[in-house]
Structure formats: C-alpha cells, structure tokens
Amino acid sequence: TAVAIKNSKTQYDEKHDKATFIKKIILDNILPGDIYIKSREMHFVSDCKRIAYTVRMADRQDAAVMDILLKLFPDRQKDFVITISENEVVLIKELKTGDSKEVMRYAEMIDKALTEETPISHVIGIGSVTGQLKDIARSFKEAQIAVDVGHVFDEDVTIMNFENLGVGRLIYQLPTTLCEMFLSEVFKKGSIESLDDETLFTIQKFFENNLNVSETSRKLFVHRNTLVYRLEKIKKLTGLD
Numbered sequence: 001t002a003v004a005i006k007n008s009k010t011q012y013d014e015k016h017d018k019a020t021f022i023k024k025i026i027l028d029n030i031l032p033g034d035i036y037i038k039s040r041e042m043h044f045v046s047d048c049k050r051i052a053y054t055v056r057m058a059d060r061q062d063a064a065v066m067d068i069l070l071k072l073f074p075d076r077q078k079d080f081v082i083t084i085s086e087n088e089v090v091l092i093k094e095l096k097t098g099d100s101k102e103v104m105r106y107a108e109m110i111d112k113a114l115t116e117e118t119p120i121s122h123v124i125g126i127g128s129v130t131g132q133l134k135d136i137a138r139s140f141k142e143a144q145i146a147v148d149v150g151h152v153f154d155e156d157v158t159i160m161n162f163e164n165l166g167v168g169r170l171i172y173q174l175p176t177t178l179c180e181m182f183l184s185e186v187f188k189k190g191s192i193e194s195l196d197d198e199t200l201f202t203i204q205k206f207f208e209n210n211l212n213v214s215e216t217s218r219k220l221f222v223h224r225n226t227l228v229y230r231l232e233k234i235k236k237l238t239g240l241d
Helices: 002-016 018-026 032-041 063-072 100-117 133-153 167-172 176-186 197-208 213-220 224-238
Strands: 050-057 080-085 088-094 122-126 159-161
Touching: 018 032, 018 080, 018 088, 018 133, 032 133, 050 063, 050 100, 050 133, 063 080, 063 088, 063 100, 088 133, 100 122, 100 159, 122 133, 133 159, 133 167, 197 213, 197 224, 213 224
Parallel strands: 122 159
Antiparallel strands: 050 088, 050 122, 080 088
C-alpha cells in the first residue's frame, strides 16, 4: 500500500509540476494543442513575456551552478531552472517589460554570480522574448544557437544574444555543402590548411582592428613592416588581398 501511494504521489507531482511541464515544452515533448489545455489546468498566465537563457559549461555541470540560479531566481511559479544535459542548464524567466535593457540585466546578473561563486568556465546564450507559452521552445533553441554561433566568432565573450549575432546567424543557417562550395570557389585548394596558427591569429587581429595596419601591428607588438610582410605572405598562399 505504501509503495502504491508513493508511486501515485510521484505521478501526481510530475503531472502538476510546472518545471516538468516547461521542460516538455522546450524539448518538444508535448503537442502544441496540449500546451494550452495543460497551462490552463496548471493556472499558467499564457500570454506574458518570457525568455530563455541557457548556461553552457566547459566541463560537466557542477551542482553549484543550479544552486546559484535557484538563489538568483527563487520564484518557482514564474521562473524555471531546468537541467538539459550534463553541461547545460536553462532558465525560463518571466519578464516585466521585455526590453533589451531588462533582458541584458538578467544575463549580466547570471554571469557575475557564476564568475564570482564558481570556477567553472561558462557561456550564456539569450533567446528572443516571447509572448506565448508555446513559443518558449523557439526562444530556447535560439539561446542554444547564440552560444554555438557566438563562440565561433568571439571566444572571449561570455554573453551571446541571438538578436545580436549579425552575419554569424546567416552563415550558421547555410547548408554545409553551400559553405564548402563557397570556400572552394574563393580559396586556392589547400591554402587554408597551409596557414599556421601565427598567420591565422594575425588575420583575426587584422579584422578586429578594421584592417588598420598600424593599429594591428601595435596590438601584435610587431613592427609595421613585419605585419605588411605577413599580409603579403597570406596573399601568396590564398590568392586573397
């Protein structure tokens, strides 16, 4: 009897647990039509502003990360902290205004708390603001894309916003075969592979400094003529000025 009651209680808790319901939505484990019905049963406000923040750790998840997020956002009826994988946690946050300042303020709160309280390296992805409960799955996927794309273009930044990815978002959506065709069309065969780490670093810094030779040479701590020589070397290898 005790086991049967315990199992019934567990099933009841899962059925009426809001965090479990939210997790089903963001992982697409519930039919769109059922979201509306279930949200009414659980007394959700379905048309308020919400957003997804995903926190991805470099290593396996530390319990401290969950604890920090739960302390920052203790309202279990409006804000939901959910484990997605061993190195990723998502926060579904209810917003008041939904403007960019409010969105960034919460991201900076998370970033500051994680940096100060745990040594784990992390990146925070921000999805777009949604007006309907069913759309938080889209916001969550955007937050994941923000981390994937943003980290390619800037490894030093810890907060990536899907709405500020620029050309990176466009490139990410292109089919791999199309990207390969473009690279083979623009670069000489084998030219990218022939570039060593120092040369690649030079190219990166050159772009970061808006193709300014003097500024780039200063940042690289090399003579201007040395940088010009490197750029000429890149031109010979790749065929690109």
